[in-house]
Amino acid sequence: MKKLLLSIVSSLLFTAYLGAQTALPVLTAESGNRSLEQANCWAFGSATYTNSAGLPITGSWSILSNSPSNPSIGACWVKTPWMKPGSGNITLKYKNQAATAGSVRRIILSYIPYNAADPGQFKEGTLVRFDSISYSSPFPTTAQNLSFAIPAAIANSTLPYKIMISLVGVGGNSGSRLIVDDISIPGTYYADPTNNCLPQVQILDKDGDGVADNQDAYPEDKDRAYDVQIPNAGESTLMFEDLWPATGDYDFNDFVTAYGAIAVTNADNKVVEVKITTNVLAIGASYNNAFAVQFDGLKPELITGVKGNVTNFTEVFKFNDNGTESEQDYANVLIFDQARKQFPGAGGSGINVNPEGPFYTSEKVSVIVSFNVAKESAIEVKELKLNPYIVVNQNRGIEVHLSDNIPSSLADKKIFGTEKDNSSFEKGTYYKTKNNLPFAIKVEGLIPHMVEKQDILTGYPKLADWATSEGKEYENWYNNSEGFRQNKLLIYLEGIK
Amino acid sequence: MKKLLIVSMFALVGLTSCKKQFNEHQELPKNVSSAKKFSEIKTSENFDWKTTNEVTFKYNGIPTIEPIKTTLSIVSEDGKVVLYSGTQLMSSNFETKLAIPTNMKNIVVKYGAVTKSFSTSLPIIAFDILPTLVD
Numbered sequence: 074m075k076k077l078l079l080s081i082v083s084s085l086l087f088t089a090y091l092g093a094q095t096a097l098p099v100l101t102a103e104s105g106n107r108s109l110e111q112a113n114c115w116a117f118g119s120a121t122y123t124n125s126a127g128l129p130i131t132g133s134w135s136i137l138s139n140s141p142s143n144p145s146i147g148a149c150w151v152k153t154p155w156m157k158p159g160s161g162n163i164t165l166k167y168k169n170q171a172a173t174a175g176s177v178r179r180i181i182l183s184y185i186p187y188n189a190a191d192p193g194q195f196k197e198g199t200l201v202r203f204d205s206i207s208y209s210s211p212f213p214t215t216a217q218n219l220s221f222a223i224p225a226a227i228a229n230s231t232l233p234y235k236i237m238i239s240l241v242g243v244g245g246n247s248g249s250r251l252i253v254d255d256i257s258i259p260g261t262y263y264a265d266p267t268n269n270c271l272p273q274v275q276i277l278d279k280d281g282d283g284v285a286d287n288q289d290a291y292p293e294d295k296d297r298a299y300d301v302q303i304p305n306a307g308e309s310t311l312m313f314e315d316l317w318p319a320t321g322d323y324d325f326n327d328f329v330t331a332y333g334a335i336a337v338t339n340a341d342n343k344v345v346e347v348k349i350t351t352n353v354l355a356i357g358a359s360y361n362n363a364f365a366v367q368f369d370g371l372k373p374e375l376i377t378g379v380k381g382n383v384t385n386f387t388e389v390f391k392f393n394d395n396g397t398e399s400e401q402d403y404a405n406v407l408i409f410d411q412a413r414k415q416f417p418g419a420g421g422s423g424i425n426v427n428p429e430g431p432f433y434t435s436e437k438v439s440v441i442v443s444f445n446v447a448k449e450s451a452i453e454v455k456e457l458k459l460n461p462y463i464v465v466n467q468n469r470g471i472e473v474h475l476s477d478n479i480p481s482s483l484a485d486k487k488i489f490g491t492e493k494d495n496s497s498f499e500k501g502t503y504y505k506t507k508n509n510l511p512f513a514i515k516v517e518g519l520i521p522h523m524v525e526k527q528d529i530l531t532g533y534p535k536l537a538d539w540a541t542s543e544g545k546e547y548e549n550w551y552n553n554s555e556g557f558r559q560n561k562l563l564i565y566l567e568g569i570k
Numbered sequence: 571m572k573k574l575l576i577v578s579m580f581a582l583v584g585l586t587s588c589k590k591q592f593n594e595h596q597e598l599p600k601n602v603s604s605a606k607k608f609s610e611i612k613t614s615e616n617f618d619w620k621t622t623n624e625v626t627f628k629y630n631g632i633p634t635i636e637p638i639k640t641t642l643s644i645v646s647e648d649g650k651v652v653l654y655s656g657t658q659l660m661s662s663n664f665e666t667k668l669a670i671p672t673n674m675k676n677i678v679v680k681y682g683a684v685t686k687s688f689s690t691s692l693p694i695i696a697f698d699i700l701p702t703l704v705d
Contacts, residue, residue: 095636104633108700113635154635266660266699267640267682284657288641299641299655304622304669307651323608342656454654455666476619510611511619517671528607537603540613544620546602548672551621 097156100256102134114154114264118147120240123252130166130216130254137170138251141242146181146202148241151256155187155233155272159259162220163236166254169212174249178212181205181239182221187232187272194269200237201226212249223259233263233272282340291337296446298340301454303347308333310520312529313513315360315465317473318494320506323530324523326357326426326564328412328463330364331519336454343451347442347459351408353415353435354566355522357426360466361413363389367460367481368404368442373397375450376404378443383409383436389467396442402482409438411467425564426525432566461515474504476511519570520551521563532562622669625690627654629664629681630698637661640682644668647676647687660699 102122104110111117123129123137138149169178181202188198204221227234236258240251265273276285280295291297311332312325321327331352337345349366356362368376379396387410391399398405409415415435416424425432444452460478465471470485480489480503489496489503494512496503504512514529523532530537535550535557550557553570605611629642642658645651653668658681670677670690677695678687684699 098635108702109632111701112632112699262635265682266634266638267684269683283639284641288643290655298657300652301655302652320609338656340657454656508609508611509613509615509617510608514619515621517621517673530605530608530611536608537605537611540611540617540619541603541605543614543617544672548621552673 095262097153097258097260097262100136100151101132102129102136102254103132105134112266114266114270116152118150118152120149120151128170128252130168130252132254135252135254136240136256138240138242138253140247141175141178141240141245141249141251144177144179144241144243146183146200146237146239146241148239149251150237150239151253152185152238153236153258154262154264154270155235156258156260156263157232158184158223158227158230158234158236159261160223160228161259162222163256163258164218164220165238165256166216167219168214168216168252169208169249170214170252171249172211172214174210174246175212175242175244176210177244178208178242178251179205179239180219180251180253181241183237183239184224184227185235185237186227187234196271197235216254284340296339297337297345299338299342301336301338303334303336303454303457303459307517308350308519310354310516310518310522311461311475311513312516312522313362313463313473315358315362315463315473317465317471317504317512318488318490318492320493320510320512321358322526323528324357324426324526325514325529326355326523326525327360328358328362328364329353329355329425329522332461332515334366334459336457338454339446341451342453343446344444344454344457345446346444347457349406349408349440349442349459350437351440352437353412354569355423355425355564356412356416357423357523357525359422361411362466363387363410363464364408364412365398365462365464365481366406366408367401367462367479368406369458369460369479371404371452371456373401373404375445375452376406376442377445379406379440380443381438381440382407383411383414383438386411386414387467389464389469398481398483400483404442405481405483406440406442408440412463423525425566426522428524428561428564432564434567462513473512475513475515476505476509477501477503479503516551518551519568521558521560521565521569524562524564527562532559533557534559620669622671623690625668625670625692626694627666627668627679628694628696629658630696631660631662631664632698632700634661641680643680645678645680646674647678649678653677 119139121137122134124134129135182204183200183202185200186198203224264270279292282295284298286292289298290300309332311330313328314321315327333350335348339345376395376397390407393399416433419433462472462474472480472484493506495507535547539547539550638660644654679697688695
């Protein structure tokens, strides 16, 4: 009774999560690459594949033993993945490379039970030898069809086993090896190649979406499974000059915001939503800018809703029913319409740009952009290209983007190429001067911004070398390393290092 | 003694002037900017001003006995930044572009129990779960 109970419990523990119950395929070696079989949890001990002329038994490849000089069961072998043995016979083809070199050739069959308590990584229990066949010289050099009955002890078992086939001998050399082919073992495949080739186990998946709870960012939500940071940096610092198409004082603090975005995907890797978070750090100018994100290349119809954005302070922006901005070719999402409103209680033209203070904390804005996950409309993370920008001083036609990011449909095309701007719609270059200087900079991570009217090179002296070297030198020019920052010209808000 | 002191001072001033003159006319090492203001920076028109490097990531699928899928994830070395995470069929190929911060020198790729670390200095990172063969 105790044994029966143990058997039932064990079989429950090994419930296949894929439920495929696939028959273990015949090992033909025809892949020509043992590592492909190893990735599927077959194992080879000193046995290789060969396609040398005259050696393969069937097809182009066969399994070749080492020089058979050791009759030990562990000298040369092929081992199956964990499997549930069926009943009937194990069959294989055998021949020897040469008839006379050496005295003995032997094929030994064993089975190995699973042992969870085994301290080794393979969890193999004690090997049980159950059959063998021996040959004396002269050995067969033509194919022999061999057959071995699966022992009753493991036939039709609900527990996992491995079958090991040893190819050994005495008195051999490299020209007298054993060759086997077409190893067929009745039973079902039961290994998990993604888990060190251990037996398949029932995964915990509370929401039933097919993603194991320990890999699921939303284990109780079947519509969500993964979080992916886009772009791939976590939070970043966006710093804008807002006099475009003119250049300004290059303190890059006219509008500074912490910015981050996370794509939430489902078990089919389709984007369910994008969460955008912003936290304005400074406003070093008199303009009252808006902040928006364009999803380059994505039609507004792909979005089903926008939540959390702040759009009620102005009528400059018009919206579609799904919350995206209207009259745009690509989906544009307004994050907030007035940056100054993000600092309740702050006065004056400059906010957080005077080293003497006072310093203000802005309202954190978290926007959720929901996507259509219907099969014909669903997109993947790699299709997301977020293009953050400001709309300058409530003038909808004036936008400032990171260099070479495309303007939205509502940007006034007439302004491009005027004053210091050298944008070219033909070349696809935007928001750069003739000297290739940008109007906005994005840095991965949160960094301190400039004191008002201080050129950014005075705070970050290595920035010039980085740009001059096309990014090859001082690629971490913004880091807090010795000589990289002039701290008295930088504003360190709480939490920024 | 007084004369010697005066002569020495003149000589020192002369040497300092020469040194200053030399520094001002010395050619700057390549890739070191002389710009004191942002507006003086001279850079190639191809420079993109990004603090990320674009890396192509490729998962090379391999034939499997039955459909096997689990989570493929790409994370920073400290695990805090998830560059990619998604369900991946072991037998299917997958390719995506990653914008990796320049200060992220290595990334870690995980597929089930298989974990490999890669340098981000490579333009293409190819990952598979094939074991290394030992004959």
